[in-house]
Amino acid sequence: GIQVEQSPPDLILQEGANSTLRCNFSDSVNNLQWFHQNPWGQLINLFYIPSGTKQNGRLSATTVATERYSLLYISSSQTTDSGVYFCAVGDGNNRKLIWGLGTSLAVNP
Amino acid sequence: GAVVSQHPSRVICKSGTSVKIECRSLDFQATTMFWYRQFPKQSLMLMATSNEGSKATYEQGVEKDKFLINHASLTLSTLTVTSAHPEDSSFYICSAVRQGFEQYFGPGTRLTVT
Numbered sequence: 101g102i103q104v105e106q107s108p109p110d111l112i113l114q115e116g117a118n119s120t121l122r123c124n125f126s127d128s129v130n131n132l133q134w135f136h137q138n139p140w141g142q143l144i145n146l147f148y149i150p151s152g153t154k155q156n157g158r159l160s161a162t163t164v165a166t167e168r169y170s171l172l173y174i175s176s177s178q179t180t181d182s183g184v185y186f187c188a189v190g191d192g193n194n195r196k197l198i199w200g201l202g203t204s205l206a207v208n209p
Numbered sequence: 210g211a212v213v214s215q216h217p218s219r220v221i222c223k224s225g226t227s228v229k230i231e232c233r234s235l236d237f238q239a240t241t242m243f244w245y246r247q248f249p250k251q252s253l254m255l256m257a258t259s260n261e262g263s264k265a266t267y268e269q270g271v272e273k274d275k276f277l278i279n280h281a282s283l284t285l286s287t288l289t290v291t292s293a294h295p296e297d298s299s300f301y302i303c304s305a306v307r308q309g310f311e312q313y314f315g316p317g318t319r320l321t322v323t
Contacts (some may be wrong), residue, residue, distance in 0.1 A: 135314070186252065
């Protein structure tokens with residue numbers, strides 16, 4: 101099955117800094133989502149992005165499907181950005197997601 | 210739009226009892242819902258796929274007689290943990306597919322079995 105690797109596993113930033121999170125996947129996908137899990141456990145949809153580039157405020161994401169990776173950019177980080185960022189992919193019509201291990205982000209004031 | 214609720218958010222039960230967790234899509238219909246389990250500082254583990262009007266499909270290693278799933282309507286799926294034991298203590302999360310492939314998640318239920 102598809103393997104999903106996220107890097108870095110942990111990241112500590114000072115408020116205001118920018119960061120790039122990476123998601124590599126081992127095979128073709130028709131579904132790729134980025135999520136933020138806040139400290140209370142709620143998973144928040146950031147992007148549905150099987151290919152191309154999207155932006156939403158301070159966040160943007162790019163997926164290069166032919167090279168099997170996706171990047172999540174966080175600009176001008178805030179303490180509320182802290183939490184775990186997950187990349188999850190799917191490759192079939194069953195809508196199942198295969199999850200990476202996440203990047204744990206801490207933004208310090 | 211695309212709001213998913215879960216109830217209860219937190220439950221403590223005694224060993225041997227059963228616990229029911231509800232997952233509702235509040236502003237859309239979902240023919241497919243998923244149930245996940247998450248251990249501390251780990252990723253999500255898919256337990257089962259819940260399809261409206263049909264039996265759930267369980268992932269390998271998940272006991273279907275222990276984790277009963279019922280998808281009674283297009284907006285409601287329930288997970289019942291039967292004869293709960295302390296090792297069933299975990300964070301349970303549901304998701305619903307609104308259209309296409311995009312999944313939306315409930316806030317999770319923290320189960321503690323004493």
